[in-house]
Amino acid sequence: MFNVRKTRGRTGLGPRTRAVLSYAPDWALCIILAAVFFALDEVEGFKRQFSLQDTSLRHTYAVHERVPNWALYIIFAVAPLVLMPIINVLSVRSWWDFHSSWLGWLLSASITGAITQFSKITVGRPRPDVIDRCQPRAGAADPALGLSTVAICTQTDMSILRDGWRSFPSGHSSLSFAGLGFLSFYLAGKFHLFDEKGHTVKAWVSLAPLAGAALVAISRTMDYRHHWHDVLTGSILGIVVAYFSYRQYYPPLTSPISHRPYPMRLKRGGQELPTHNREPSAVPVMGNTSFDNDGMRPRPTSRYSDRLSMGDEEMGMEPTLHPPSSSNVDVPKET
Secondary structure (H helix, E strand, O other): OEEEOOOOOOOOOOHHHHHHHHHHHHHHHHHHHHHHHHHHHHOOOOOOOEOOOOHHHOOOOOOOOOOOHHHHHHHHHHHHHHHHHHHHHHOOOOHHHHHHHHHHHHHHHHHHHHHHHHHHHHHOOOOOOHHHHHOEOOOOOOOOOOOEOHHHEOOOOHHHHHHOOOOOOOHHHHHHHHHHHHHHHHHHHHHOOOOOOOOHHHHHHHHHHHHHHHHHHHHHHHOOOOOHHHHHHHHHHHHHHHHHHHHHHOOOOOOOOOOOOOOOOOEEOOEEOOOOOOOOOOOOOOOOEEEOOOOOOEEEOOOOOOOOOHHHHHOOEEEOOOOOOOOOOOOOOOO
16 A cells, blocks of 8 residues: 655655656757757768778678667667566556656666767778778879879768768667667666576576677678678667666666666755665565475565665655564564
């Protein structure tokens, strides 16, 4: 049972309004970074010299890709943003978890996209199909004591030519691991994957998004859009930023309350809210039953918190706590 509790701060604003105002800068900054990602696509950028005799640059330019841009957006954006709310409903049923998961994903994708795009235009590494994109003029050859430049190209489509020098790092790889990597960490937290009990099925399910990201990354070498170095670097960049972003809003995966997001940045009575509530729990997590120490008596899996997420509690929902059973918990006697 939960009792509805309405509270207002000194400003007279309700908790929901204060929460929106508190996190508005976070959303705004992430959206700005995402805008930078798209804006930098039109920048000419640096174009490195290359050799016409370099066989690693003489692959055929294929118009059709195994994972086109529209499919990439579905994979790294639509899939996590649809699956995380579903997982939320099946586990914690928390609006604050919904907010934290979406904002964490947006932070991961925006940081990764901005770094990737900035690196592409400053590094200027030729793609494996750059010579076919370039269409060198008839009789073109490398200088006797040097390398060729973009000046020898006869390609009239500037977008194809400009994109030919954006091999490092792989954007498909970095964004796939940034989006699906965040989803993977989200699943692992909800499953309590690292609770020192060993869960094969949970491990496979948690790693499934990473497998999808790896397939996207591999496809970039199959289409001759990237060298393997570009794919490896992009993948590492995406997964590192994904974990960094996840930890901004969620505790470590080894935490007994890994299924719950950190509380919102609001104050009560002039003091910061505690990081987490660690009281006994009846809130379900993803997994049905576990056993007491004797290995015989089943009990609810969730031993973590009988409260809603701290964010939900501050929004006006206050649960009625049920004391733990004396059969399972030692209660100190009064002296």
